[in-house]
Amino acid sequence: MSQPTSTRKTKIRRAARCAAVALATTVTGSAAMAQDALSLRLNWTMKGEFTPFVVAASKGFFAEQDLDVTVKEGSGATLALQSVATGQDDFAYVPSVQVIQAINGGMPIQAIATVSKVDSMGMVARPGVTLATPADLQGKKVEIAASSTFNNIWDAFAAKNEIDKDAVEVVAVNPGARFGLLLSGQVDVLADIFITNELPVLEAKAGESLDHIAVGDFGFPIIGYTLVARSEMIESQPEVVRRFLDAAKEGFEFVSANPADAAEIAVAAYPEQLMPEATIGQVEALNAFLAEGSPSALFVGSDEGWQATLETLKDTGVIDAFEAPGSYYTNAFVTND
Known part of the structure; x- marks a missing residue:
């Protein structure tokens, strides 16, 4: 037996409202997630x-x-x-x-x-070169990039650690050539490296541990x-x-x-x-x-x-x-x- 038209319309309207509520709930839930x-x-x-x-x-x-x-x-x-x-x-x-x-x-x-x-700014020496204290920089060829943070503190670092700057040959090189120059012995020390970055890479390339010091250990924390x-x-x-x-x-x-x-x-x-x-x-x-x-x-x-x-x-x-x-x-x- 067929249902009266008014009853069918009422059910359709209810179904539509339910669908709308379900859709709204889905959209709201998605937004919340x-x-x-x-x-x-x-x-x-x-x-x-x-x-x-x-x-x-x-x-x-x-x-x-x-x-x-x-x-x-x-x-x-x-x-x-x-x-x-x-x-x-x-x-x-x-x-x-x-x-x-x-x-x-x-x-x-x-x-x-x-x-x-503590900042990991530091220095690293090439294989065979001793670097235990800042005084070991004397008599060495040391690379310091002009744009580095260490270059800004070099004078103060040398004074605090009683380094004779005249006994240190400071050079600036192409950043892309630094590692090769160190490992080939053309420079003795890279003085503007980060121990958490460049040091492990250099040691992996060298196949051995390299002497290094942290700047923070010598008066510049x-x-x-x-x-x-x-x-x-x-x-x-x-x-x-x-x-x-x-x-x-x-x-x-x-x-x-x-x-x-x-x-x-x-x-x-x-x-x-x-x-x-x-x-x-x-x-x-x-x-x-x-x-x-x-x-x-x-x-x-x-x-x-x-x-x-x-x-x-x-x-x-x-x-x-x-x-x-x-x-x-x-x-x-x-x-x-």
């Missing part, structure tokens, strides 16, 4: 010391925080910071020196994590890498910033606990840029530097550490003046375990 699309700009091309971010992306740590993070290679700290300040990227991973210079210049950014409490965000994002999206740091922190913790596995993940993700032996060396060097300095808590900075860095940079002429440490960094978004 949508990941925040973010970008992290590195200060240079991919290298082993950036492995924690590769791990965070590859193992889904960012995704677990409802974040879709694109890790982008860079071409210098200053350009990375400019990209964040102008909103082209959301975060940058750069050394404290450039962060301080940028903020002093009015750039609207702040360090949201103090990653390396400064903070190393930081994570940076623009001021507007810090103010308007604090929970996004917090979730990003939680995921990045998990990446660093994984690398600390599983260096070999982490290096393997990085090499698999970037096979053309990363060589296995150098990458595991860079990861191990990164872990060693992350264990130095204070506070010991990952990503947490201190007024004392930033103040010491600011004073060192001012005393050596890298900066002319500085504000209170809180103008440069914050711990507000670091989750304490």
Whole structure:
């Protein structure tokens, strides 16, 4: 028996309303589950010391925080910071020196994590050359790039460590030729390397351990890498910033606990840029530097550490003046375990 027309219309209207509610629920649910699309700009091309971010992306740590993070290679700290300040990227991973210079210049950014409490800036000697203290630079041919941070502090470093500069032959070479000149014996020391980057690569090429020293061990302790965000994002999206740091922190913790596995993940993700032996060396060097300095808590900075860095940079002429440490960094978004 057929149903009255009015009854059929009523059922159709109810079905339509139910379908509309179901569709709305689906759309709303999808929106709630949508990941925040973010970008992290590195200060240079991919290298082993950036492995924690590769791990965070590859193992889904960012995704677990409802974040879709694109890790982008860079071409210098200053350009990375400019990209964040102008909103082209959301975060940058750069050394404290450039962060301080940028903020002093009015750039609207702040360090949201103090990653390396001690900078890995250092020097390395060619095979067969002793380099145990700064005094060993005397009588050597030493490469110092004109554009390097170390070039800015060379005079002060020499004075503090009582180096006779007249006894050191300083040369500047093409950046692309530095490794070859060192390993071929045409220069004795590269004085503007980073122990977490160039040293493992050079040792892999040389096939042996090389004498090296860290600048921070000889009177110039400064903070190393930081994570940076623009001021507007810090103010308007604090929970996004917090979730990003939680995921990045998990990446660093994984690398600390599983260096070999982490290096393997990085090499698999970037096979053309990363060589296995150098990458595991860079990861191990990164872990060693992350264990130095204070506070010991990952990503947490201190007024004392930033103040010491600011004073060192001012005393050596890298900066002319500085504000209170809180103008440069914050711990507000670091989750304490």
